[in-house]
Amino acid sequence: MGTKSIMFQGTTSDAGKSWTAAALCRLLKNRGLRVAPFKSQNMALNSFITKNGDEMGRAQVFQAEAAGKQPDVRMNPVLLKPSTDKDAQVIFMGKVLSDMSAVAYHQYKFEIKDKVRTVYQSLAKENDVMVLEGAGSPAEINLNDRDIVNMGMARMADCPVILVADIDKGGVYAAIYGTIKLMPKEDQRRIKGIIINKFRGDRSLLTSGNQMIEALTGVPVIGVIPMTTVDLDEEDSVVLSQKSQVKKGTCPIDIAVISLPKISNFTDFHALEIQPDVSVRYILNPEEIGLPDILIIPGSKNTNEDMAYLRRYHFVQPIKAVYSKGSMVVGICGGYQMLGTKLVDEDHVESDINDQEGLGLLNIETSFTKEKKTTQVTAKHGVYYLNGYEIHMGETSLGKGVTPFSVIVKSNGKSTRRSDGATNADGRIWGTYLHGIFDNERWTRHLLNQLRVQKGLPALHHVQASMSAYREAQYEKLAKVFEENVDMKKIDEILSSSDVKK
Numbered sequence: 001m002g003t004k005s006i007m008f009q010g011t012t013s014d015a016g017k018s019w020t021a022a023a024l025c026r027l028l029k030n031r032g033l034r035v036a037p038f039k040s041q042n043m044a045l046n047s048f049i050t051k052n053g054d055e056m057g058r059a060q061v062f063q064a065e066a067a068g069k070q071p072d073v074r075m076n077p078v079l080l081k082p083s084t085d086k087d088a089q090v091i092f093m094g095k096v097l098s099d100m101s102a103v104a105y106h107q108y109k110f111e112i113k114d115k116v117r118t119v120y121q122s123l124a125k126e127n128d129v130m131v132l133e134g135a136g137s138p139a140e141i142n143l144n145d146r147d148i149v150n151m152g153m154a155r156m157a158d159c160p161v162i163l164v165a166d167i168d169k170g171g172v173y174a175a176i177y178g179t180i181k182l183m184p185k186e187d188q189r190r191i192k193g194i195i196i197n198k199f200r201g202d203r204s205l206l207t208s209g210n211q212m213i214e215a216l217t218g219v220p221v222i223g224v225i226p227m228t229t230v231d232l233d234e235e236d237s238v239v240l241s242q243k244s245q246v247k248k249g250t251c252p253i254d255i256a257v258i259s260l261p262k263i264s265n266f267t268d269f270h271a272l273e274i275q276p277d278v279s280v281r282y283i284l285n286p287e288e289i290g291l292p293d294i295l296i297i298p299g300s301k302n303t304n305e306d307m308a309y310l311r312r313y314h315f316v317q318p319i320k321a322v323y324s325k326g327s328m329v330v331g332i333c334g335g336y337q338m339l340g341t342k343l344v345d346e347d348h349v350e351s352d353i354n355d356q357e358g359l360g361l362l363n364i365e366t367s368f369t370k371e372k373k374t375t376q377v378t379a380k381h382g383v384y385y386l387n388g389y390e391i392h393m394g395e396t397s398l399g400k401g402v403t404p405f406s407v408i409v410k411s412n413g414k415s416t417r418r419s420d421g422a423t424n425a426d427g428r429i430w431g432t433y434l435h436g437i438f439d440n441e442r443w444t445r446h447l448l449n450q451l452r453v454q455k456g457l458p459a460l461h462h463v464q465a466s467m468s469a470y471r472e473a474q475y476e477k478l479a480k481v482f483e484e485n486v487d488m489k490k491i492d493e494i495l496s497s498s499d500v501k502k
Contacts, residue, residue: 003124004495005159009134009150011175015166016197018059019230021133023482024491025067026475028129036123037063038157039133040116041078041149043088045264045301049374049389049435053412054094055079058267059133062232066475067131074123077116078148080105081264081301083350089301093119096372109146116148117156124157129495132159139182151187160192160494163219168198168227173213180217192494193222195486200227223486230478231274232471251279253451256292258319258335259284261309262301265391268332269296271438271467275448277460286318293451294328295319297335297359299435303366303394304351307338307358319359328428328451329361333392336421336431340364340396349393361429363399364422376413379406379420379434384443388434396433398422405432439467 006024008017021037028035042057049055054073064071073094081089083099090097090105092112100108124130138150147153154161163179165172180188194213196206203224210221257269259282266282273280283289297319300306310316323329331339340358342365345351349368358366372393379386386406398404398419405421421432438444449459 003127003130005124005130005132005157005498006491006495007132007134007154007157007159007161008164009138009154009161011137011139011163011165011172011179012169013136015164016195016225017133017164018063019232019478020162020164020195020197020225020482021131022063022066022232022475023478025063025131026479027483027488028131029066029068030479033128034126035067035129035131036069036072036127037067037075037131037133038120038123039076039135039149040120040153041080041135042076043080043082043135045081045262046267047079047081047265047391049376049391050094051376051413052094053374053376055091055374055391056094062471062475063131063133065471066478072123074119077119078112083262083302094374106143106146109148113146113148113152113156116153120153120157130157130159132157134161137179138187139179141182151183151190154187154190158498159190160498161190162193162195162222162491162494163191164195164197166198167196168200172196173209176213177216180219188217191217191219192497193487193490194219195223195225196221197225198227199224220490222490223482225481225485228478228481230481231270231474232478251277252455252457253278253294253448254281254290254292255279255294255296256281256283256289257296257298258289258310258315260298260300260306260334262306262334264299264301265333265435266298268298268435268438271441271444274467274470275444277452278448286313286315289315289318289322291322291325292327293455294330295322297329297331297338299332299391300334300338302350303334303337304343304345304353304356304368306334307343307356308353310338310359311356316359320361323361323429326428328430330429331362331431332437333390333433333435336433337366337392337394337396339422339429339431340366341399342366344368362422362424362431363401364396364431365399366394366396368394373433375411377408377420377434378410379408379432381406381443384440384446385409386434386437386440386443388432388436388439390433391435392433396422401425405430406434441466 008021010017046058048061056076060076061071079091134150339362344355345368376389402422404419423430
């Protein structure tokens with residue numbers, strides 16, 4: 001028996017491809033099948049480091065978790081991390097190739113196509129079902145001659161396609177019709193079903209429209225998924241404007257995160273968002289900072305440019321004022337680097353800025369290097385062992401008056417001993433290179449309870465399941481919504497027709 005496959009493509013970005021793919025991964029996993037997600041090319045600043053030290057997009061990480069698998073870089077062989085409006089860092093099989101312009105990368109896809117096919121076939125041989133995800137829209141006719149992620153990938157995998165359409169944006173039938181009709185006939189024939197996503201209201205109102213679009217395209221509508229609140233990691237920082245949480249009357253702990261222009265790995269704060277006594281605010285202007293219990297400067301794809309942004313838009317003094325008034329100030333990765341006295345980039349690794357002053361809150365100095373550190377680590381902080389991962393360029397040296405935040409004792413599965421991060425004398429300013437640090441629920445609750453006690457509140461214990469248990473519940477919820485609103489018999493028929501040797 002060969003490997004079955006199915007692919008989700010969208011009429012637009014953010015149509016719901018990642019979530020529908022994750023839902024099907026969980027449903028098939030629950031049937032006892034070996035299933036793996038695959039997205040040949042991802043563009044995102046939120047990334048993850050596998051146990052082998054490879055960098056990949058977070059969407060395929062949560063899809064892997066939904067499938068009951070360890071994240072494998074083969075699930076996302078190409079990752080593009082934008083550095084400017086026209087350039088991106090190109091990562092292949094978890095390692096940096098180079099920075100390329102959009103035009104140069106478009107040309108490069110000729111060279112990488114066969115490699116992507118080989119990676120896909122390698123992963124497919126180990127699984128019963130492959131669940132593929134496209135990117136953006138397959139109707140980008142100016143890019144289709146070198147496509148490796150939408151119909152180009154469907155051809156390489158010889159798999160059927162489900163088209164996912166976002167009705168919440170409006171114009172859903174025009175988007176469906178236009179997407180299908182802009183494709184070559186051979187690609188149109190691959191589309192075996194349409195799912196309308198994010199619907200609000202009485203679905204009977206769609207009956208006539210669904211019948212008409214089926215008649216116009218020859219493709220059946222096999223599901224209408226209602227607008228659903230499922231709390232999974234997002235890849236696009238556009239969602240931050242929707243994520244600010246103010247749980248009035250119930251959350252004594254106020255955490256503010258500066259929404260940097262080049263913010264990366266904002267998924268670091270998901271574990272804080274789910275805490276019952278915490279509100280998390282993503283702020284765009286210095287006037288919004290207020291007096292939070294913790295002010296966080298997050299990771300950045302371009303630390304130097306984001307530091308210049310903080311200075312240009314007058315964030316520096318409000319950040320310092322927050323500390324002087326008793327708040328804790330925290331920096332994660334690039335944010336940690338910004339807490340220091342100086343940023344040096346003589347080789348222009350990140351930008352054209354040779355060197356500049358940081359926030360000056362920690363006596364540390366960072367020099368950027370061309371080598372990118374990508375490691376899964378375990379660090380010891382006091383009595384706690386913290387699991388996380390590093391993704392950064394640059395080395396940071398500590399001066400007088402600061403001490404390491406933690407000691408890394410394991411890196412990519414091997415024992416080691418090196419310092420990480422820094423903290424000032426009173427412990428209210430600290431930074432770390434560890435992404436995912438707040439996923440360590442025992443330490444995070446200890447930190448939050450310290451704040452509660454300072455505010456005259458009792459400590460809380462056992463208030464939240466582990467982050468992994470929380471995600472498991474979300475995957476099950478997502479799968480249930482999909483199963484109840486999509487014609488699963490049709491999905492099974494589509495999968496059966498894809499049973500070919502890959």
